[in-house]
Amino acid sequence: MSKDSSVRQRCFGIAAAALALAWTMPAGAGTLETVKQRGTLACGVSEGLNGFSDKDAQGKWSGFDVDFCRALAAAVLGDPQKVSFTPLSASERFNALKAAKVDLLSRNSTWTLGREAELGLAFAGITYHDGQGFLVKRSLRVDGALALDKAKICVEAGTTSQFNLGDFFRANSLTYEEKVYPGAAEAFAAFESGQCDVLTRDQSALYGERLRLAKPAEAMVLPDVISKEPLGPVVRSDDFAWFTVVKWVNFALINAEELGISASNIEEALKSQKPDVRRFTGVEGGFGKALGLDPDWAVKAVRATGSYAEIYERNLGTSSKLAIPRSLNQLWNMGGVLYAPPLR
Incomplete structure (x- = not known):
């Protein structure tokens, strides 16, 4: 056997051993x-x-x-x-x-x-x-996002909200004044203090932000959703x-x-005889072991x-x-x- 062949065989043996070890490692390693x-x-x-x-x-x-x-x-x-x-x-x-x-x-x-x-x-x-929306002061007297032309809008820097905002206004040939802040707290504070007329972020978050205002009734979340936010x-x-x-x-x-x-x-589900419920509770299927968890992990x-x-x-x-x-x-x-x- 040549020296090169011997080296190749040793390398192959090491690789095979490493592969075997990887296959025997528990599923939850890491x-x-x-x-x-x-x-x-x-x-x-x-x-x-x-x-x-x-x-x-x-x-x-x-x-x-x-x-x-x-x-x-x-x-x-x-x-x-x-x-x-x-x-x-x-x-x-x-x-x-x-x-x-x-x-x-x-x-x-x-x-x-x-x-x-x-x-x-x-x-x-x-x-x-979710989807991106707008929280606006009622004093603006707007009922939709397309009425926000020339508005001052607060947004958090480096978020999808900032990029979506630009896309929406360009696509609809509207203009706006962007007020960018390093964090959500700063953007909210600027909106509350009147530095901007509109706050934009995920619509779900805006419902919560509205409740934080000293006078929540003076602001509203517009119905428009301008993006997909999964x-x-x-x-x-x-x-x-x-x-x-x-x-x-x-x-x-x-x-x-x-x-x-x-x-x-x-507790009633644990007694069920329905196959899909029995798999969920871990009575059947063995999926907990496959995940590296106990059989009743979902329970x-x-x-x-x-x-x-x-x-x-x-x-x-x-x-x-x-x-x-x-x-x-x-x-x-x-x-x-x-x-x-x-x-x-």
Whole structure:
């Protein structure tokens, strides 16, 4: 055997051994194992957004995005309280995720091509179908976005809202005065103090911002939606196993609503003989093991926070102070576009 052949054989043997090792590694290697060993989930959230991520005087976080983190912690760690929340501005959120300062973002972030392809991130589905809108002073006496010609508009720098704003006005041959601020808090303060007539960002956020005004009745959210803003949890793209876990916790909450499973009837669901419910509860299917989780991972998530419907209504819907109609965020069979692959 030649020396070259011997070297090639050794290299092939090393490569084969490495491949075999990779195949025998647990499915949850990487972020999932790190979270389990740490004992807490590190979740990046917004700095404070009504209905999505609020911190009260006692330091307790609540909201739609917060509840998703709690559901994930319950599925992975068995305890929805084992979460540490890191408030992040729009400008720092993606760098914090890339630097592994957090395990995921659950922070009203829009899914775009650029953010995945250029930043090396992955969106694990859509939790809220949103669109950009406008909060305006009633004193402007406008009833639609096309009446905003020559308006002074406050917007947060470096966001999809800033880019969409320019696109909308150019496409409709309108002019405006852009007032750019480094963060959402600064943009809101400028709007409230009268430095601009209009505040633009995701429409869901505007409902919350309106309630923060000293005189909410003096402002209104216009009905116009000028963009698609699919919001959802974000992870690093180099850990497919973790991406899969986050994605399927999201899908489980949606499927729970479709199957009629809620926090209040989860014990009855555990006794069900329906095949799709038995797969959901982990009695059949073995999907928990495939994810690197306990068989009842989906049950733990729903027991902690409720189904998607319960999370939505509690934080954003008719049971909340925001009272945002579900609209697109209804299930696909109820007139909306909310759709999750089946657990099978």
